[in-house]
Amino acid sequence: MAEGDWKLAKKTQSYRHPAEFYTNPENSIGYLARVVFRSFSRLLERRTLAYDVSAGQWRFLRQLWLEDGITQRELSERVGMREPTTVVALKGLEKAGFITRRKTEDDRRKTFIFLTPHAKKLELTLAPMNAEIHEIATRGMTDEEVETLQSLMRRVIENLADETRKLAVLSDVKA
Amino acid sequence: MAEGDWKLAKKTQSYRHPAEFYTNPENSIGYLARVVFRSFSRLLERRTLAYDVSAGQWRFLRQLWLEDGITQRELSERVGMREPTTVVALKGLEKAGFITRRKTEDDRRKTFIFLTPHAKKLELTLAPMNAEIHEIATRGMTDEEVETLQSLMRRVIENLADETRKLAVLSDVKA
DNA sequence: TCCTATAGCTTAGTATTCTAAGTATATAGG
DNA sequence: CCTATATACTTAGAATACTAAGCTATAGGA
Numbered sequence: 001m002a003e004g005d006w007k008l009a010k011k012t013q014s015y016r017h018p019a020e021f022y023t024n025p026e027n028s029i030g031y032l033a034r035v036v037f038r039s040f041s042r043l044l045e046r047r048t049l050a051y052d053v054s055a056g057q058w059r060f061l062r063q064l065w066l067e068d069g070i071t072q073r074e075l076s077e078r079v080g081m082r083e084p085t086t087v088v089a090l091k092g093l094e095k096a097g098f099i100t101r102r103k104t105e106d107d108r109r110k111t112f113i114f115l116t117p118h119a120k121k122l123e124l125t126l127a128p129m130n131a132e133i134h135e136i137a138t139r140g141m142t143d144e145e146v147e148t149l150q151s152l153m154r155r156v157i158e159n160l161a162d163e164t165r166k167l168a169v170l171s172d173v174k175a
Numbered sequence: 176m177a178e179g180d181w182k183l184a185k186k187t188q189s190y191r192h193p194a195e196f197y198t199n200p201e202n203s204i205g206y207l208a209r210v211v212f213r214s215f216s217r218l219l220e221r222r223t224l225a226y227d228v229s230a231g232q233w234r235f236l237r238q239l240w241l242e243d244g245i246t247q248r249e250l251s252e253r254v255g256m257r258e259p260t261t262v263v264a265l266k267g268l269e270k271a272g273f274i275t276r277r278k279t280e281d282d283r284r285k286t287f288i289f290l291t292p293h294a295k296k297l298e299l300t301l302a303p304m305n306a307e308i309h310e311i312a313t314r315g316m317t318d319e320e321v322e323t324l325q326s327l328m329r330r331v332i333e334n335l336a337d338e339t340r341k342l343a344v345l346s347d348v349k350a
Numbered sequence: 351t352c353c354t355a356t357a358g359c360t361t362a363g364t365a366t367t368c369t370a371a372g373t374a375t376a377t378a379g380g
Numbered sequence: 381c382c383t384a385t386a387t388a389c390t391t392a393g394a395a396t397a398c399t400a401a402g403c404t405a406t407a408g409g410a
Contacts, residue, residue: 015306015307015310016318017309020302022305022309023241024241027325028309029313030308030312031234031255032325032332038255039335040205040208042339044205046342055395055396059200065198066199073359079200080209081397081398082399083358084359084398087359089396089397092395107357107358107405109357109358111358111359127194130198130203131192133205134190134192134197137331138331141327149204149324149327150207152316152323153211153324154201155316156215156313159312159313160214160215161214162314164214164217167221213397229365231366256366256368257368257369258388258389259367260368263365267365282375282376283375283376284387284388284389
């Protein structure tokens with residue numbers, strides 16, 4: 001190790017674990033979350049594709065089952081996607097006959113998204129598929145363990161969101 | 176709800192929660208994992224980009240810091256990407272001067288991947304960045320809670336991998 | 351009122367990842 | 381030794397997601 005590098009290495013001493021610990025992906029929450037997400041998503045898609053619903057589309061449908069008729073922007077936020085992603089996804093959903101878009105005279109910028117009757121009915125078929133993957137994912141775990149996992153993940157999300165907000169404020173100041 | 180639909184709805188009764196429960200993304204492990212992964216990844220990339228390393232590249236570098244000189248296929252498996260993804264990523268890494276590829280006469284199909292001295296040195300700078308995001312992500316959590324989170328995620332991964340293997344065997348039988 | 355800033359959506363271009371199918375090399379059974 | 385199968389990698393094409401930069405429409409002061 002070159003001499004100057006120690007300054008960087010030293011910084012890790014205040015951490016929960018030294019930096020080397022996280023070099024092993026198995027210890028990295030980011031890596032573990034990625035694998036959980038991908039495996040979950042692939043298994044779910046395998047089922048939903050039978051109804052011509054991709055994993056990406058599923059995410060939008062799920063939110064619309066919860067709140068039909070929200071604006072495109074609101075939908076983006078809830079689903080956790082950026083707006084251009086939503087534009088493309090909605091194009092696909094509209095073409096596939098899952099949603100319709102409606103404008104009002106009230107505020108002509110806004111576009112409201114509505115499920116078609118067909119997409120509404122799909123909830124009865126697709127929602128149980130998600131529940132099923134959940135069952136598989138949490139096999140052998142107690143209800144308490146599942147709740148612990150969910151609440152710890154939510155806390156991580158909150159922590160990361162705080163940091164992201166902090167950085168956003170900083171860059172606003174600069175701008 | 177149409178009459179015939181009850182057959183599907185009924186199926187949910189044996190689950191930990193009814194299907195409607197998972198319609199709320201906040202209760203879905205898949206959704207939570209996606210948000211953790213994306214937030215984590217974005218914050219990390221913000222730091223690594225200063226060294227011209229994207230989030231995708233970081234994943235490959237991390238594995239190579241752990242095991243230099245493995246084959247392309249082994250690398251794919253360890254990182255959890257499909258091979259075509261690895262091909263593209265390695266092209267970028269090679270172009271950027273982070274890795275070199277080497278063939279042997281021993282088995283001319285295999286390509287071994289080696290870090291350049293520059294990429295090796297980067298570990299000292301980049302590994303602490305990951306540790307730092309980890310600190311942020313787990314702020315306010317005890318060491319025990321962090322370990323619980325990791326081990327629960329590993330169990331979910333194992334469960335989903337079991338299921339995926341089961342399906343692979345089934346489709347092998349068919350083929 | 352008018353001018354500027356903001357909000358909502360779109361377009362363009364790029365990166366990352368996947369599946370399916372193809373090529374080249376190695377291995378194993380007849 | 382030849383053919384079938386398996387392994388390692390590549391190519392092609394598509395889906396998903398992003399950033400940056402645009403367009404309208406609205407809102408909020410001067």
